[in-house]
Amino acid sequence: MDGGAPRGARGRGGHTVTQSELVVVQRRLAADGVVSLTLRHPLGRQLPAWEPGAHVDLLLGPGLERQYSLCSDPADRSAWRIAVLREPHGRGGSAHVHAELDVGAKVRVRGPRNHFRLEPARRYLFVAGGIGITPLLPMLAAAEAAGAQWSLLYGGRSRASMAFTGELARYGDRVVLAPQDETGLLDLGPVLDGLPEDALVYCCGPGPLLDAVEERCPARSLRVERFRPREQQAHSEREFAVVLTRSGRTVTVPPDVSVLDAVRAAGVEVLYSCAEGTCGTCETGVLEGAPDHRDSVLTEEERAAGDTMMICVSRCRGTRLVLDL
Template identity: 80%
Template sequence: MSEYAGELVVARREFAADGVLALTLRHPLGEPLPVWEPGAHLDVVLGPGLERQYSLCGEPADRSAWRIAVLREVAGRGGSAHVHEQVREGDKVRVRGPRNTFRLEPAPRYRFVAGGIGITPILPMLAAAEAAGAPWTLLYGGRTRRSMAFTGELARYGDRVTLAPQDETGLLDLPSVLDDVPEGTLVYCCGPGPLLDAVEARCPSGMLRVERFRPKERQESGADGAFEVELARSGRTLTVAPDVSVLDAVRAAGVEVLYSCTEGTCGTCETDVLAGEPDHRDSVLTEEERAAGETMLICVSRCRGGRLVLDL
């Protein structure tokens, strides 16, 4: 999947639900945009120190435009407020991507669970599962029916989609989706942290794929002591102090590396590990990927021993 880095024009601005603004982005010269796969997201640079990740929720085959949707978060950090209040049709926004840490893997059947704005990466997955002929169902919850985005587009799927506004039905009925899941099924879930935690508690990790918008509460891990990092391609060896991230140490040494969220949620800084044991503290890698120890997110993860060798 190739990436694009530059400005795109806001070709359309419309509300997909109460508090959810959908933006259609096009190349300023009308050129085709890179292809992408369901689960991909864009880094959107809104200003100095104001960079956010938004899932692509349009049609992957349509290279003329990309669509994202932004939930207005009243208690947010300013990104969503900026998009809702400042970004207008005809404006240009700087983006990087697409990048995908939430890929739809081939499976004989799927069960999807979405909460609120978590429907955005799931939406193109449904079309892909449909095209592959794989049976699937979606349980989609939100605060109210009016706050749930893209319900009109979901209507074409009939009773395979269960809409569950909390003010009408209460909390999502997870047992109806996650109990007695047939072997081989993959479960995809995106939404607020408490929903993902509840799904993880009921679903074997081998069949579950999640994407988090906020870092997962940190589990017990190794100590925050100093350690060495050897940069194999740069020929440098750095000491990472207890209060410094690997990412910050690498950047301070003048080594360029892609990064974005600095919270371990976007996957931009994922780096190959050539030697050593990472202390994984991210919210992206699967348990299998963590056990393999072949990559790490250097913005939050550290070292379980005294030394790491990275492909940088």
């Protein structure tokens, strides 16, 4: 991966995706292995507006681009806050952040982008695992401001490893902390069984937690954000054609090539990042044809609608797709 499109790249629908060089103005240890960074514009300019659930792309170097949730106050456009868990066996992004991004360091940031929006509801259940607490923090504040009924179940390896517990203390008993070394694995039954029909469940964390919540929670009620792509079933691959309406081209996608790679090989600039179907950067409008969805971003309703797809991993159920590219 070469880091995607450059400054001012055009996203789906023709909108411009903002890219800026920001400076780290505060760095603190939020928990064992978790560093919290506050970013500002070097000239003090306001940063783009965002809503709870949004993330930004940190462009850390050639081939090193990672997504991190914003966990500050959306009303404060003077700064953004992110929190990064150091993953010893990761792909290098978190290690770079922990080693290189100290106060005064500059970093290129693209976004924000949001595929995990907080929808209006009377009741919410929030479930966080580890660093999955980050996108939920501004959601809690928004739910509180809206007067909604809500609760948070927050698990982690240990109390010391769980970030932002001090900030959560102000919510009292609506927040249940469940460190694994004290209480074992999260007990999902009491909070998910008998959940009111009008409640929405927002969950972020490691794959096994999300899988467990998905097994017990109706799809219509559940919203998740994944750090890693969900495990895919084996697929029978076939060649198909992609018509690019804005570019005026037709591209053949071989069985062993992604739509993203085929389009880029044809010389069409496309914004992308993870190439795993988790970040939503390459979301593209579908004008005709039936996508074979293989991402970890879209809801079941969005998949059924078939009017958008993640071209880094998803393919075609037939022989032809018409895309808004």
